[in-house]
Amino acid sequence: MSSAMIDLILQATLDTLYMVAVSGLISTLVGLPLGVMLYVTRPRQILAKPVLNQVLSIITNVGRSIPFIILMVAIIPFTRMLVGTSIGINAASVPLTIAAIPFVARLVEAALNEISPGLIEAAQAMGATPWQIIRKVLIPEARGGIMTGLTITVVTLVSYSAMAGAVGGGGLGDLGIRYGYNRFNPTIMLITVVILVIMVQGFQSLGDYLVRKSDRK
Amino acid sequence: MIELSNVSKTYFSNNKGNGAHAIHALKDASLNVPKGTIHGVIGLSGAGKSTLIRCVNLLERPTSGSVTVDGQEMTRLSNAALNRARHRIGMIFQHFNLLTTRTVFDNVALPLELMGQKRHTVRDRVIPLLEMVGLADKANQYPAQLSGGQKQRVAIARALASKPQVLLCDEATSALDPQTTSSILELLRDINHQLGITILLITHEMEVVKSICHRVSLISDGELVEDSEVGDFFTAPRTQLGREFLNDFLQLTPPKELIERLLDAPSEHTHPVVRLTFSGDAVSTPLISRLARECEVDVSILQAKVESIQERTLGLMIAELLGTPTQTQQAMHYLESHQLQVEVLGHVQRND
Numbered sequence: 001m002s003s004a005m006i007d008l009i010l011q012a013t014l015d016t017l018y019m020v021a022v023s024g025l026i027s028t029l030v031g032l033p034l035g036v037m038l039y040v041t042r043p044r045q046i047l048a049k050p051v052l053n054q055v056l057s058i059i060t061n062v063g064r065s066i067p068f069i070i071l072m073v074a075i076i077p078f079t080r081m082l083v084g085t086s087i088g089i090n091a092a093s094v095p096l097t098i099a100a101i102p103f104v105a106r107l108v109e110a111a112l113n114e115i116s117p118g119l120i121e122a123a124q125a126m127g128a129t130p131w132q133i134i135r136k137v138l139i140p141e142a143r144g145g146i147m148t149g150l151t152i153t154v155v156t157l158v159s160y161s162a163m164a165g166a167v168g169g170g171g172l173g174d175l176g177i178r179y180g181y182n183r184f185n186p187t188i189m190l191i192t193v194v195i196l197v198i199m200v201q202g203f204q205s206l207g208d209y210l211v212r213k214s215d216r217k
Numbered sequence: 218m219i220e221l222s223n224v225s226k227t228y229f230s231n232n233k234g235n236g237a238h239a240i241h242a243l244k245d246a247s248l249n250v251p252k253g254t255i256h257g258v259i260g261l262s263g264a265g266k267s268t269l270i271r272c273v274n275l276l277e278r279p280t281s282g283s284v285t286v287d288g289q290e291m292t293r294l295s296n297a298a299l300n301r302a303r304h305r306i307g308m309i310f311q312h313f314n315l316l317t318t319r320t321v322f323d324n325v326a327l328p329l330e331l332m333g334q335k336r337h338t339v340r341d342r343v344i345p346l347l348e349m350v351g352l353a354d355k356a357n358q359y360p361a362q363l364s365g366g367q368k369q370r371v372a373i374a375r376a377l378a379s380k381p382q383v384l385l386c387d388e389a390t391s392a393l394d395p396q397t398t399s400s401i402l403e404l405l406r407d408i409n410h411q412l413g414i415t416i417l418l419i420t421h422e423m424e425v426v427k428s429i430c431h432r433v434s435l436i437s438d439g440e441l442v443e444d445s446e447v448g449d450f451f452t453a454p455r456t457q458l459g460r461e462f463l464n465d466f467l468q469l470t471p472p473k474e475l476i477e478r479l480l481d482a483p484s485e486h487t488h489p490v491v492r493l494t495f496s497g498d499a500v501s502t503p504l505i506s507r508l509a510r511e512c513e514v515d516v517s518i519l520q521a522k523v524e525s526i527q528e529r530t531l532g533l534m535i536a537e538l539l540g541t542p543t544q545t546q547q548a549m550h551y552l553e554s555h556q557l558q559v560e561v562l563g564h565v566q567r568n569d
Binding site: 123214 | 319330332
């Protein structure tokens with residue numbers, strides 16, 4: 001294999017990591033608070049706001065139901081407004097982030113669901129404010145579950161970023177399509193797949209390690 | 218210290234089709250717990266005990282009525298003031314409710330953190346508390362590494378961290394085995410003695426009431442139906458439910474064969490079967506032999522038991538009184554005049 005080819009593979013790997021990192025980070029920053037909001041605004045919860053809860057829930061569901069490939073195309077004007085272009089890794093990061101936010105939010109909500117209501121009650125009995133309950137009880141107690149959710153998100157983002165490559169997003173998916181598929185180069189195809197597998201394996205192991213560390217049950 | 222007046226709590230559940238359906242969890246409940254006492258509320262599950270205790274610190278907001286703790290009317294406080302008031306009310310739970318991701322030390326420190334106390338003040342408070350509950354050596358362990366009794370001790374230390382005036386115990390020993398239960402009860406009694414903390418506890422176990430409570434209320438179907446000194450409650454419950462609790466606890470029910478033979482009404486060839494409850498001086502008087510001498514009836518004891526309830530002694534007996542109807546009638550009067558409680562369970566056919 002030529003050194004140019006190796007450079008290409010290396011660059012594509014870095015591009016994929018970049019897209020996953022950017023979208024993973026931003027979607028966590030937005031999805032985590034959204035997930036907490038989805039949980040605490042439920043009826044009978046510490047900040048019960050049933051109407052707001054319904055609105056958030058519907059928005060989240062809409063975000064979750066749009067197929068990624070369609071979302072990517074549909075928000076091109078928005079992407080262009082945000083990063084000035086609709087191709088390349090920065091452009092691909094926008095739909096990846098948008099798709100991941102509701103995903104993260106639901107996984108965070110599910111993690112919070114696992115907390116025994118008794119813990120919230122105990123904190124309330126101690127005179128904790130809703131914000132204190134979120135910070136001192138909900139987030140720490142759900143940490144293991146949230147870590148599991150974020151691991152799932154990152155792994156999903158790896159495969160979605162490959163899909164983004166199909167429409168000019170760059171990264172390993174792009175490489176696989178252009179060199180492996182369009183130019184009938186099975187070696188390249190195989191290498192991209194192997195790198196993706198290794199990447200997913202790595203993220204999963206890291207995630208599992210972090211979950212183990214935060215779980216005290 | 219704790220005063221509930223005419224507290225009611227009604228839940229509305231929306232049944233599809235037939236509109237809102239009201240559940241009256243608490244009906245017009247009034248209760249007064251003086252400073253420094255241990256008050257028990259006993260009742261069957263679903264009787265409204267949990268709702269009652271949760272109304273004290275407003276984990277449940279009463280539909281009507283008022284709740285006053287330490288002179289502060291809880292029901293009128295703003296959210297911020299309510300949180301401050303809750304710092305002076307500790308609470309422990311059946312399932313401990315410790316944070317799994319915090320060490321024993323950090324669990325006990327939590328209420329102090331919530332109050333915004335400095336790190337070293339927290340330390341100075343937590344260590345003595347852990348020593349008091351006997352878990353100083355477990356400070357850095359996690360709740361998952363502890364036994365049920367140890368977890369409840371941590372929960373007690375946590376509840377006391379903010380130096381509360383009042384401790385609420387929600388079935389605090391129901392998830393523990395009998396031995397652990399008595400050690401936890403002993404700890405609660407010490408806390409009450411040494412710190413003068415007023416304790417309100419709810420339970421379904423007579424044992425808990427018997428061993429630590431000063432006063433007890435009986436709750437049934439959302440209503441407080443009885444409120445008495447523990448000694449009185451165990452010697453002379455005023456309600457049918459109270460008697461059932463007591464008989465269950467003392468396991469003093471007539472043998473099955475006897476129940477089958479019991480007739481409701483007396484006739485010429487029957488004699489009465491009675492349950493005698495005696496307390497105080499009556500326990501130490503040889504009443505049965507006097508009964509035989511003075512009223513000329515024979516007494517056949519079917520079951521008997523003597524229990525000590527705090528400083529009092531309680532005797533219970535199920536007996537057949539053998540004699541003519543006039544004699545047995547006289548015998549019952551004699552017993553009643555000596556401060557015994559006589560309850561006629563029924564009548565059995567004479568064998569002679």
